[in-house]
Amino acid sequence: MPEVNLYAPDETAMLAVGARIAQATGGRGVIYLHGDLGAGKTTLSRGLIRGFGHEGKVKSPTFTLVEPYELGDVQVFHFDLYRLVDPEELEFLGIRDYFEGNALCLIEWPERGAGILPKADMDITIAPHEAGRTLRLSPHTARGEAWCVALTD
Ligand code: ADP
Ligand code: MG
Numbered sequence: 001m002p003e004v005n006l007y008a009p010d011e012t013a014m015l016a017v018g019a020r021i022a023q024a025t026g027g028r029g030v031i032y033l034h035g036d037l038g039a040g041k042t043t044l045s046r047g048l049i050r051g052f053g054h055e056g057k058v059k060s061p062t063f064t065l066v067e068p069y070e071l072g073d074v075q076v077f078h079f080d081l082y083r084l085v086d087p088e089e090l091e092f093l094g095i096r097d098y099f100e101g102n103a104l105c106l107i108e109w110p111e112r113g114a115g116i117l118p119k120a121d122m123d124i125t126i127a128p129h130e131a132g133r134t135l136r137l138s139p140h141t142a143r144g145e146a147w148c149v150a151l152t153d
Contacts, residue, residue, distance in 0.1 A: 002139070004148045009132035014040055017135060018047020021124075024150040027052060027074030028102050029143050030118055032110040035126035037082075040133045041108045044126065045078050048106060052076060065093060075103040081112040090116045122147060 008014040021044075025031075033041040046058040052071040061067040061080045069076040077098045084090070090113050098105060099118045110117055121144035125136045139145040 002145070002148060004137040004151055006135040006137070006151075007129065007132060008040075008135065009130075011040075011043055014043045014133060015047035015050065018044045018049075019051030020151060021137075021147070022048045022051030022104075024147040025104055027071075027076070027104045029121040029147075030099070030105045031107065032120040032123045033106060033108045033126070034110075034123060039126040039128065041126060042080070044124070044135070045106045045108070048104075049076055049078065065089075066095070066098070068098075075101060077103055077105045079105065079107040079110075079113075081107065081109040084109070084112040087113050087116040120144070 006017055008017050033044065035041055042060045049058050049069055049071070052069070052074045054069055054071050058078070059067065061078055062082055065079060065081060065084065067078045069078070095116070107113070107117065110120070119140065121139065121141045123138045123140070125138070127134050137148060137151070139148050
């Protein structure tokens, strides 16, 4: 499956990339976000969520594990599982419901939820490069591939 590689030279560019990805997804699917602390996972998520028209704050769900957004007919669930001790905890959050609806799920630290989370349509791996960040988008489903095609048009 083809990968897409992007470069965001600064935070503003990162937010713009997020908005482009938002448009490509149409607001349905599962994206895993990879990268060290401070890589830019939450910044990219902020760009995505604002890309659907959200004008308020997008705070990091580090302590709440998940933050929901209702944006017109699009529902976004932004997860940060950094503090998750046991994937079973996710069951108590009722997360199955989140994945059954027609929502877009953005998941930081997905490896902490292994075995409980649904499969990703796409992995996005963020890494520092010079003053900015590289983003590697790896699709795993037909839906993820369609996003990549839309992003390279
Ligand atoms: P994470 O969620 O991966 O821990 P955050 O998004 O919270 O990372 O923080 C990333 C930090 O890097 C923020 O200070 C943000 O301003 C900065 N940043 C985000 N994207 C870029 C970029 N493309 N280039 C340079 N700095 C960036
Ligand atoms: Mg974060």
